[in-house]
Amino acid sequence: GENVEQHPSTLSVQEGDSAVIKCTYSDSASNYFPWYKQELGKRPQLIIDIRSNVGEKKDQRIAVTLNKTAKHFSLHITETQPEDSAVYFCAASSGSSNTGKLIFGQGTTLQVKP
Amino acid sequence: DTAVSQTPKYLVTQMGNDKSIKCEQNLGHDTMYWYKQDSKKFLKIMFSYNNKELIINETVPNRFSPKSPDKAHLNLHINSLELGDSAVYFCASSPRLRQNEQYFGPGTRLTVT
Numbered sequence: 001g002e003n004v005e006q007h008p009s010t011l012s013v014q015e016g017d018s019a020v021i022k023c024t025y026s027d028s029a030s031n032y033f034p035w036y037k038q039e040l041g042k043r044p045q046l047i048i049d050i051r052s053n054v055g056e057k058k059d060q061r062i063a064v065t066l067n068k069t070a071k072h073f074s075l076h077i078t079e080t081q082p083e084d085s086a087v088y089f090c091a092a093s094s095g096s097s098n099t100g101k102l103i104f105g106q107g108t109t110l111q112v113k114p
Numbered sequence: 115d116t117a118v119s120q121t122p123k124y125l126v127t128q129m130g131n132d133k134s135i136k137c138e139q140n141l142g143h144d145t146m147y148w149y150k151q152d153s154k155k156f157l158k159i160m161f162s163y164n165n166k167e168l169i170i171n172e173t174v175p176n177r178f179s180p181k182s183p184d185k186a187h188l189n190l191h192i193n194s195l196e197l198g199d200s201a202v203y204f205c206a207s208s209p210r211l212r213q214n215e216q217y218f219g220p221g222t223r224l225t226v227t
Contacts, residue, residue, distance in 0.1 A: 032214040043204065043218040044157065087155055093214050099169050100145055100211050104157040 002027045004092050006105025014113050019080050021088055021108045024072040029095025033066060033073045034102070036089040044089060048075070080112045117141050118219035120205050126225045127195055135190045135222045137205030145169070146188035147206040147216060148180060157204070163188055164211045195226045 003026040013019050025033075034049035050057045050064045050073065057064050061080075066073040073092075077084055087107045094101040118139045127133050139146065147170070148160040162170035163182040177193045188205060205219040 034215065036218075038155075043220050046215060046217065049215065089157060098212060100162065100164075100208060100214055100216075101159055101170055102214065102216060107155045107157075 002092075002094055002103045004090060004103045004105040006090050006108055008108060009106065010109045010111070012111045012113065013080050015080060015082060017080055019077045019084070019110055019112075021075045021090070021110070022072060023074070023090035023092075023105050024070075025092040025103070026071070027092065027095050027103075028071065030071075030092040030103075031095055032093035032102075033064070034091050035062075035064060035075050036091065038087045038089065038107075040086075077110075080110075082112050082114050085110055085112045118205060118207055118217055120203075120219040120222050122222060123220065124223050124225075126227065128227055129195055129197060131195050132191070132193045133195060133224070134192070135203055135205075135224070137188045137190070137219055139186055139205075139207040139217075139219075141207060141209075141217065143207040143217075144185055144210050145208045146182065146185070147208075148188065148190050149204040149206060149218075150174075151202040151204060151221070153201070161188075161190075169211065192224075195224075197226050200224055200226045 006023045031052040036044035037047045038044040061078045063076045090105040091102040121136050145164045147162040161180040166182045179191045182188045202221045204221045206216040208216045
């Protein structure tokens, strides 16, 4: 069935370092890959997304890369700051169902130490 | 202005009760969703509606019934609440059915005792 695997489950970095979170997906028809940031007790917020016709997208300190052949995509955060600490979720669209359905990864808890 | 809003924010109730959660979006979006986030933070789709039409109906107990009176509102009614229903329930919306960007509401933390 449709599945998204996300690694690592926890990640601790020093302020100023880079952080990378990786996801793999199973549905070869998936064509949309968003990333969400969820702070403690808050809603998931869309921070960046990428579609299958693009290999990389960048927005200030965050970037996402997509390798369709290998069916994996990654989130890169540079110059991390304490306010980047949160749970990050990747997701992939369910391409086969064409219903707008997103399959979420299990989440990565990022801790940025000052 | 709040884009996607939910009420109530917290809901504490006893097993066997029936409760509803309401969701409203003022973004003019066509599609709305209900997600359940369990204690391990896993986000799972439950239902979606597009212009008041049920689109996604995942394998959830039939004690859960969504209702969309218009495309700006999607409510979730839960009958005969069980301990395992305790979770955070998020509503979300997206502009159109196949335009996948989804924007989440603040969540409703349901605790069943």
